[in-house]
Amino acid sequence: MAKHATPLLDQLESGPWPSFVSDIKQEAASRAKNVKGVDYQVPADACDDVLGIMELSYVHKRTHWKHGGIVGVFGYGGGVIGRYCDQPEMFPGVAHFHTIRVNQPGGKFYSTAYLNQLCDLWELRGSGLTNMHGSTGDIVFIGTTTPQLEEFFYELTHKIGQDLGGSGSNLRTPSDCIGEARCEYACYDTQALCYAMTQDYQDELHRPAFPYKFKFKFDGCPNCCVASIARSDMSFIGTWRDDIRIDQEAVKAYIGGEFKPNAGAHAGRDWGKFDIQKEVIDLCPTKCMWMDGGKLVIDNRECTRCMHCINVMPRALRIGEDKGLSILVGAKAPILDGAQMGSLLVPFIKVEEPYDEIKEVIENIWDWWMEEGKNRERLGELIKRQGFQKMLEVTGIDPMPQHVQEPRHNPYIFWREDEVPGGWQRDIKEFRKYHQR
Amino acid sequence: MAFISSGYNPDKPMEDRITDIGPRHFDEFYPPVIKANKGKWLYHDILEPGVLVHVAESGDEVYTVRAAGARLMSVTHIREICEIADKYCGGFVRWTTRNNIEFMTTTKESAYALKADMESRKFDGGSFKFPVGGTGSGITNIVHTQGWIHCHTPATDASGPVKATMDVLFDEFKNMRMPAHVRVSLACCLNMCGAVHCSDIAILGFHRKPPILDHEYLDKMCEIPLAVAACPTAAIRPSKVEYDGKTVNSVAVKQERCMFCGNCYTMCPSMPLADDEGDGIVLMVGGKVSNRISRPTFSKVVVAFIPNETPRWPTTTSTIKRIVDVYAANANKYERLGEWAERIGWERFFEKCELEFTHHLIDDFRDPAYYTWRHTSQFKF
Numbered sequence: 147m148a149k150h151a152t153p154l155l156d157q158l159e160s161g162p163w164p165s166f167v168s169d170i171k172q173e174a175a176s177r178a179k180n181v182k183g184v185d186y187q188v189p190a191d192a193c194d195d196v197l198g199i200m201e202l203s204y205v206h207k208r209t210h211w212k213h214g215g216i217v218g219v220f221g222y223g224g225g226v227i228g229r230y231c232d233q234p235e236m237f238p239g240v241a242h243f244h245t246i247r248v249n250q251p252g253g254k255f256y257s258t259a260y261l262n263q264l265c266d267l268w269e270l271r272g273s274g275l276t277n278m279h280g281s282t283g284d285i286v287f288i289g290t291t292t293p294q295l296e297e298f299f300y301e302l303t304h305k306i307g308q309d310l311g312g313s314g315s316n317l318r319t320p321s322d323c324i325g326e327a328r329c330e331y332a333c334y335d336t337q338a339l340c341y342a343m344t345q346d347y348q349d350e351l352h353r354p355a356f357p358y359k360f361k362f363k364f365d366g367c368p369n370c371c372v373a374s375i376a377r378s379d380m381s382f383i384g385t386w387r388d389d390i391r392i393d394q395e396a397v398k399a400y401i402g403g404e405f406k407p408n409a410g411a412h413a414g415r416d417w418g419k420f421d422i423q424k425e426v427i428d429l430c431p432t433k434c435m436w437m438d439g440g441k442l443v444i445d446n447r448e449c450t451r452c453m454h455c456i457n458v459m460p461r462a463l464r465i466g467e468d469k470g471l472s473i474l475v476g477a478k479a480p481i482l483d484g485a486q487m488g489s490l491l492v493p494f495i496k497v498e499e500p501y502d503e504i505k506e507v508i509e510n511i512w513d514w515w516m517e518e519g520k521n522r523e524r525l526g527e528l529i530k531r532q533g534f535q536k537m538l539e540v541t542g543i544d545p546m547p548q549h550v551q552e553p554r555h556n557p558y559i560f561w562r563e564d565e566v567p568g569g570w571q572r573d574i575k576e577f578r579k580y581h582q583r
Numbered sequence: 584m585a586f587i588s589s590g591y592n593p594d595k596p597m598e599d600r601i602t603d604i605g606p607r608h609f610d611e612f613y614p615p616v617i618k619a620n621k622g623k624w625l626y627h628d629i630l631e632p633g634v635l636v637h638v639a640e641s642g643d644e645v646y647t648v649r650a651a652g653a654r655l656m657s658v659t660h661i662r663e664i665c666e667i668a669d670k671y672c673g674g675f676v677r678w679t680t681r682n683n684i685e686f687m688t689t690t691k692e693s694a695y696a697l698k699a700d701m702e703s704r705k706f707d708g709g710s711f712k713f714p715v716g717g718t719g720s721g722i723t724n725i726v727h728t729q730g731w732i733h734c735h736t737p738a739t740d741a742s743g744p745v746k747a748t749m750d751v752l753f754d755e756f757k758n759m760r761m762p763a764h765v766r767v768s769l770a771c772c773l774n775m776c777g778a779v780h781c782s783d784i785a786i787l788g789f790h791r792k793p794p795i796l797d798h799e800y801l802d803k804m805c806e807i808p809l810a811v812a813a814c815p816t817a818a819i820r821p822s823k824v825e826y827d828g829k830t831v832n833s834v835a836v837k838q839e840r841c842m843f844c845g846n847c848y849t850m851c852p853s854m855p856l857a858d859d860e861g862d863g864i865v866l867m868v869g870g871k872v873s874n875r876i877s878r879p880t881f882s883k884v885v886v887a888f889i890p891n892e893t894p895r896w897p898t899t900t901s902t903i904k905r906i907v908d909v910y911a912a913n914a915n916k917y918e919r920l921g922e923w924a925e926r927i928g929w930e931r932f933f934e935k936c937e938l939e940f941t942h943h944l945i946d947d948f949r950d951p952a953y954y955t956w957r958h959t960s961q962f963k964f
Contacts, residue, residue, distance in 0.1 A: 154894040158743055159708025161750030166655040166732075166742045168706035173657035185585055193657075196732065203731035203740065204893040207859035211735045213852040220596040229733060245733065252609030254678040255617070258665035260607065261676070265658035265665075270587070274658045278678055281728060281776045288655075288733050293586070300591035303601035323680065326622040327613060328637050328645065328687075335622065337609045348603035368874035372680050375879050376781035376872045383874075408917075410629040411719030414760035417916050429917060431876055454876045454917070460626040479775030482815040482846055484951055485881055487781070521812070 148174070149191055150198035154205065170197055173274045184270055188239075188291050192273040195239030196289070199231055217244055217292050219299040223354040225310030226295055242291040243273070246298060247284040247311035249319050249344065249351075252337035253327050254279065263306050271298045282361065283321030283372075284311035309348075315522075316354040320344050322364035323371040325384075330460060331453065332366030333384025333469040334497035340364045342501055343508075356512075357519035367465065368453050374477070374488070379525040380508065381474040381488040386466035389446040390455070396462035397422070397442045408458050426455050470496045473507055475537070476526030486526040489534070491541065493548045507541055514540040533560070614675040616645045616689050632759050633715035634694060646694035647687050650701050650713035651724050651749070651756065654682040655732060655742050663704070663712070671697040681724045681766075683717050719759035722752045722907070727769035728776040730788075735852075736845050737771035738788030738862040744896045745769055748786065751900040752907065762914035762923070765907065766871070773844045783920040784903055785867035785882045792861035793841035794854035798824045802832040805851035813850040816840045842948070864889045864899050868906060869921025880921050885933070887943035902938075909936050928963050 148171070158167045174193035177186065189195070199210050214228030227245040234241035248264070264285070268274060273289030280286040290298065302308050311319035320343055323329070325336030343362055344351065350360075363374030366384040374381035399405045400420060406413060407420045422442070427435050434448035435455065442462075444455075456463045473495065474488030495503055511525065514537070519528050529537050538545055563570045592598050613621070620639035627637040635647040664684060668676040671693055677685045686701075688694050701713035717723035725748065728734065730741025748767065755761065768779035771788040779785035801807070811819045811834065818840035824833040834854070836847075847854045856862075866889065870882030885906075889898045906920075913935065914923035924932040933940045946952035 155743075156708075157894045158746050159706070159710065161709075161746070162711050162714060162753045163746050163749035163756075164651055164653040164712055164714065165706055165708050165710040165746060166653040167746075168708035168710060169653060169655070169657050169660050171708070172706065173659050176657075176659050185587060187584065187587060190584075200731055204743070207862060207891045207893060208857040209731045209735060209737050211731075211733060213735050221600070221602060229735075243733070249606040251606045251612055253612075254680075255609055255612035255614075256676055256678075257612050258668050258674040258676065260612065261661055261665050265661050269658050276656050276658065276661065277654050277729075278652060278656045278661065278682070278684075279654070281726060281778065283680075288729075296591045296593065296596070297587075297589040300589040303604060304590065304599075306607075307604065308607055309602070309604045321680070324677075326624075327609075327617050328624060328647075330624040330626055330637070332622070341606070341609060345605045348605055352603060370872045370874060370879070373778065373781065373872040375874070376870075377778040406628070408719070409627050409635075411759055411764070412916060413629065413719070414632065414721065414758040425916065429876055452874050452876055457875060458917075464625075479770075479773075479778050479780050481774050481844060484949060485780040487879055487881070521809075 148197070149194035150201060152197050152201040155197060155201050167197070170275065177274060186269075187271045187294050187297070188273060188289065190239075192239040192243070192289055193275065195237040196273065196275065199233060199237045199240055202233065202236075211243075214244070217295060219295055219310070222310060222352045224313040224316045224352055227313055229289075240273075240289065243289040244292065244295065246272070246287040246290065246295070247280065247313055247319065248287065248302065249309050249311040250279055250283050250285050250321070252322055252341050253324050254283075255327070260306070264308075267298065267301055267306065271301070282311075282318050284319045310352070312351045314354040315356045315358050316352070316360070317347050317350040317356070318359050318361045319351070320362035320364065321372055323366050325364070325366040329366060331369060331384075331456065331465060333386055333465055334366060334471050336364040336366045336382075336384070338499075339382065339497060339501060339504070342499070343505075346505065350512075356516060358522045358524050360512075360515075360525065368451055369457070375474055376477050376487060377479070378477055378488070379475065380511065381477060382504075383472045383474065384469065385451055385472050385494065386469045387494055388466040388468040390444055390449065390466060391464040392442055392444065393462050393464075394441050397459065398440070400459050400462055405459070405461050409460050426458050429454055470494050473504070475511065476524070476529045478524045478526045482522075483527050483530070486530075489526075489529065490549060491537065491543065493546070510541045511537070535560075612675065612677075614645070614673055614687050616643055617687070619643065620645075629719045629759070630691075632718055632721060632757055634698060635718060636691070643689070645687050645689060646691055647685050648694055648698050648701065648715055649679070649717050650684050650686070650715050651711075651717060652678070652682050652684045653742065653746070654727065660712070667697070667701065667713075671700070679724075681717070681726050683724050684713065714753070714756065716757040720761045720764050721757075721759045722755035722761065722765045722767060724756070725749060725767045725769055725786075726779075728771045730771040734771060736774060736848060738773075738790045738845075738857070739771050739864050739891050740893070741769055741771045743894060744786055744864070744899060747895040747897075748900050748903055751904050755907065761907075761911055763917050763919045765910070765920060767903070774849070779867070780881050781870035781872045781879060782882050783868065783871065784906065785870065786899065786903070787865040787867060788862065789865045789888070790843040790845060790856040790858070790862050791888065792856060792858045793818075793836055793838045793843070794847055794856050796833060796836065797853035797855075798826040798831055798833045801834065801851065801853035804853045807832060807834060810834055810847050810851040810854065813846045815844060815846065816842055819847055859891070863891050864896070866899070866902060866906075869919075869924050871919050871921060876917070877919075877922055882921075883929075884944055885936075885938055887941060906936050930963050
């Protein structure tokens with residue numbers, strides 16, 4: 147029998163989409179039954195009380211969770227977010243209900259052996275509820291008490307060989323797309339670079355020393371499946387600088403209807419016969435391709451690598467072979483100064499171990515931001531406040547037209563003194579010799 | 584309950600301590616076919632909604648069956664995922680960035696057996712545990728935030744509106760009949776942990792009432808200068824307030840300047856914004872993150888406010904459904920929702936989607952606002 151009546155939440159059990167309410171109820175029932183005889187280290191009825199407090203929110207249309215306190219594990223400033231409910235007498239099982247972020251493995255690939263270990267640990271020392279995964283990418287464990295934090299961390303590191311993720315004003319847990327593991331569009335090994343950067347910057351990840359959060363995301367190609375261009379202070383997007391590889395026979399097969407366009411992505415509707423002119427050539431943003439006597443021709447110098455033609459004809463067109471990545475910086479959600487998209491800083495860089503060139507860009511940016519960034523100022527806001535030019539200066543990158551969508555709309559150029567012949571120190575008396583007051 | 588020690592010694596926290604080891608190496612978790620063909624994939628095909636095949640240079644094939652997850656997931660549910668992965672996938676499984684679960688196998692037969700098995704599993708309440716779909720030009724899973732299940736600043740719930748929305752869009756999750764893929768995201772407050780600002784359809788929780796000031800505790804709970812500095816519109820100033828016969832240090836808020844971002848509450852728990860009538864949902868559309876054809880774009884606000892209609896948010900879901908249906912009926916093949924709206928013009932978008940245009944939808948926030956006004960004599964009647 148359920149501990150709390152949840153008539154509103156119960157209405158979220160019907161309908162085809164997986165119901166989180168049913169799942170929480172399933173966990174509550176499992177804990178109540180406790181077939182395996184687990185000596186639960188947080189209240190066994192935590193899941194019942196989650197449902198209870200959630201139901202109350204559905205009545206009040208307000209959350210019942212309070213700000214987090216300062217809790218964590220020794221030596222780390224992130225990875226744990228304190229959480230307390232504002233009705234502890236009604237819902238003692240979730241009075242203390244902290245979040246733990248666990249750094250997800252690359253590409254979110256798992257062995258079941260590892261997942262089962264995590265489940266056993268979280269069943270014993272937590273509520274048994276998780277997010278697979280949090281928005282940044284972590285495995286998020288929802289709901290444990292302060293005394294369990296060190297115990298959880300000890301077992302996580304000793305038995306499972308796994309570390310926490312980031313929270314607070316630090317490097318947040320980096321995340322990557324599936325990349326070369328199972329995608330023909332990947333221009334670099336996103337998992338390898340993500341892993342290397344995560345390992346190299348463990349100190350930045352665990353010990354908050356930044357003005358605010360900082361996110362790395364690794365997208366293998368301009369399709370941007372992990373949304374790095376919109377969501378990360380530093381976005382690493384795979385690209386190439388030679389020619390798209392063309393298999394003319396396969397192009398013919400698409401035209402002839404043997405291959406379904408866009409890997410079959412549009413198969414649910416009759417869009418008519420595939421028309422390469424209308425569906426590929428005319429939609430090319432730079433109009434750099436055409437048919438010449440039954441052959442597809444691409445003027446690669448004019449191509450901006452938008453991926454459309456490759457997405458439509460993956461069996462005929464492949465990314466180039468001189469691959470690397472572009473670095474864009476400063477993306478963020480609207481808080482506070484409005485949303486920002488990533489801005490191109492490094493058009494092309496090779497992705498080669500030990501990634502020294504990439505790390506140099508990262509560390510120059512960090513040095514600047516840590517020196518000049520205000521409290522809770524994201525990198526994108528600092529770039530706006532001090533100017534793109536300043537960022538070029540601190541990173542030692544030369545300005546180029548690729549950096550802008552278009553040149554500036556106003557002539558209010560902040561000339562530097564050393565750029566103007568004769569400098570700025572002038573003599574008013576000399577001036578007045580020729581110009582009366 | 585007896586306390587079970589992990590071996591950690593609180594008197595000597597550094598004893599045997601392991602730190603800074605990072606995540607486990609991805610290489611341990613690749614299925615053999617992935618490990619063998621990494622970086623050597625030739626092409627892929629979507630065989631049917633939710634079932635993909637990737638073909639490698641070696642001729643190897645990997646079949647992927649994609650199923651939705653609720654993101655909020657119990658260990659019991661994860662163990663069931665593990666059971667399935669053990670039975671069909673050699674003990675490996677992965678998640679996508681949009682909360683889908685991918686099961687991989689090397690034969691078509693086992694992929695279809697897996698799919699049939701997954702689709703037969705239901706929760707006691709009747710919903711599918713693992714609906715298969717979410718590929719191609721359809722509507723895949725919603726990325727979202729915590730909401731009322733675990734967050735202190737939300738203006739709406741997350742899991743509830745997501746469940747309600749995906750129930751309404753379920754046929755599109757199971758199909759691939761949209762002009763292009765449609766990415767739906769939800770963030771339960773303006774902090775946008777879900778970064779919904781570049782989604783085809785964004786569901787955003789928003790407050791509409793300025794903070795209530797808990798003068799009795801404000802100076803004890805908060806650093807007043809931080810609360811003052813947190814306000815992007817400089818609406819907060821330090822203030823001495825008469826409270827209960829005493830003069831206390833607190834803050835004053837110029838309410839007409841409040842943009843309801845909640846940043847003050849993040850810094851100061853004595854300034855709550857949450858309100859049953861004030862809070863609700865903003866709908867934004869037309870954003871994207873892909874560089875395909877057109878550049879990445881921000882989502883635009885098209886519905887300024889919908890109340891929190893618990894438990895199933897019917898106005899929110901029906902409005903989303905209407906936008907999706909009109910888009911599907913009118914856009915060209917490959918055209919994203921925002922590209923379509925720009926091609927036909929936003930005035931036409933509002934007309935076709937039967938959405939009211941109100942003053943709330945004209946940007947008045949700082950410099951970027953100007954760039955959204957119409958600077959041409961070209962418009963449609």
